[in-house]
Amino acid sequence: GDSVTQMEGPVTLSEEAFLTINCTYTATGYPSLFWYVQYPGEGLQLLLKATKADDKGSNKGFEATYRKETTSFHLEKGSVQVSDSAVYFCALRRPTGGGNKLTFGTGTQLKVEL
Amino acid sequence: DGGITQSPKYLFRKEGQNVTLSCEQNLNHDAMYWYRQDPGQGLRLIYYSQIVNDFQKGDIAEGYSVSREKKESFPLTVTSAQKNPTAFYLCASEKREGLGEQYFGPGTRLTVT
Numbered sequence: 001g002d003s004v005t006q007m008e009g010p011v012t013l014s015e016e017a018f019l020t021i022n023c024t025y026t027a028t029g030y031p032s033l034f035w036y037v038q039y040p041g042e043g044l045q046l047l048l049k050a051t052k053a054d055d056k057g058s059n060k061g062f063e064a065t066y067r068k069e070t071t072s073f074h075l076e077k078g079s080v081q082v083s084d085s086a087v088y089f090c091a092l093r094r095p096t097g098g099g100n101k102l103t104f105g106t107g108t109q110l111k112v113e114l
Numbered sequence: 115d116g117g118i119t120q121s122p123k124y125l126f127r128k129e130g131q132n133v134t135l136s137c138e139q140n141l142n143h144d145a146m147y148w149y150r151q152d153p154g155q156g157l158r159l160i161y162y163s164q165i166v167n168d169f170q171k172g173d174i175a176e177g178y179s180v181s182r183e184k185k186e187s188f189p190l191t192v193t194s195a196q197k198n199p200t201a202f203y204l205c206a207s208e209k210r211e212g213l214g215e216q217y218f219g220p221g222t223r224l225t226v227t
Contacts, residue, residue, distance in 0.1 A: 032214050043118075043204050043218030044157075051213065089156060093214040100145065100164065101172070102214060106156040 002027045004090050004105035012111045019077040021108045023064075023090035026071065031092040033057075033066055033073040034102070038087045047075075047088070080112045116141045118219035120205050125224045127199075135190045135222045137205035143217070144210045146188035150174060151202040151221075160203075163188055192224065199226045 007022040025031065032051045036044040048057030053068035062077045073090060090105040118139045127133045139146065145164045149157040159172030163182040177196025182188055188207075192199045202223050206216040 034214055041220075043120075043206075043220050044216075045218065046215050049214065091214070100208070101159055101162065102157075102216065104157040106154060 002031070002092060002094060002103040004092055004103055006088075006090050006105035006108050009087075009107070009109035010111050011108060012113065013080055015082055015112055015114055016079045017112075019075070019080045019084075019110065021075040021088055021090075021110070023073045023075065023105060024071050025073065025090070025092050027092050027094055027103075029095055030068070031094050033064070034091040034093070035062070035064055035073070035075050036089045036091060036104075038089065038107070040086070044089060080110070082112045082114060085110055085112045118205060118207055118217055120203075120219035120222050123220065123222060125222055127224070127226050129226055130194045131226075132191055132193050133199075133224065133226075135192065135203055135205075135224070137188045137190065137219060138186055139188075139205075139207045139217075139219075140186060141207055141209070141217060142185070143207035144185070145208040146182070147206040147208070147216065148172075148178075148180065148188070148190045149204045149206065151204055157204065160190065192226075199224060 003026045034049045035047040037047045038044045048059040050057040050066035056065045087107045089107045091102045121136045147162040148160040161180040163169035179191045204221045205219045208216045
């Protein structure tokens with residue numbers, strides 16, 4: 001079945017450090033890929049997405065590139081801020097046969113310190 | 115402002131009681147979803163509905179029930195048959211052809227003792 005694997009957290013960084021959160025997936029066909037973010041005590045928000053190989057999703061300084069050859073969708077940001085502290089979820093959706101369901105990874109907590 | 119509301123934010127129940135969690139959206143979205151979030155396990159799909167009066171089981175439907183009588187509303191009932199009901203419950207919605215862009219409510223934390 002479909003699955004998403006994320007690096008374990010928490011990831012602790014100093015402000016202005018470079019961020020990478022790894023995400024790899026297993027799925028049939030060519031899924032769409034997503035990063036969602038959850039701030040403390042809140043629901044999830046879509047951060048960025050990519051729908052085909054080599055697409056780059058970007059938003060609020062975050063980027064991720066859909067790499068079909070390595071089945072990866074790693075999240076990056078060049079300079080993190082304290083306000084980026086949150087839990088980040090990688091997710092996929094199969095284009096057909098998946099019932100429009102999202103499959104989520106377990107989430108990676110990011111803590112940014114001054 | 116359009117959005118999804120879940121109430122209450124915190125809910126406490128005694129073991130053996132059924133409890134219903136509310137989810138309402140005014141985004142005019144066709145599809146709605148219920149997820150359960152536990153520490154270290156990410157989100158797991160309980161039930162989903164792509165249209166009024168129709169819904170499907172997700173990956174962990176046992177011990178839960180839903181209804182979809184109105185487009186705007188998708189309540190979730192946690193029954194006494196759910197063995198481990200204490201969790202954070204998230205409702206989401208998506209427009210037709212939303213391509214995976216789901217909009218989430220703020221969640222309800224249910225504690226059963």
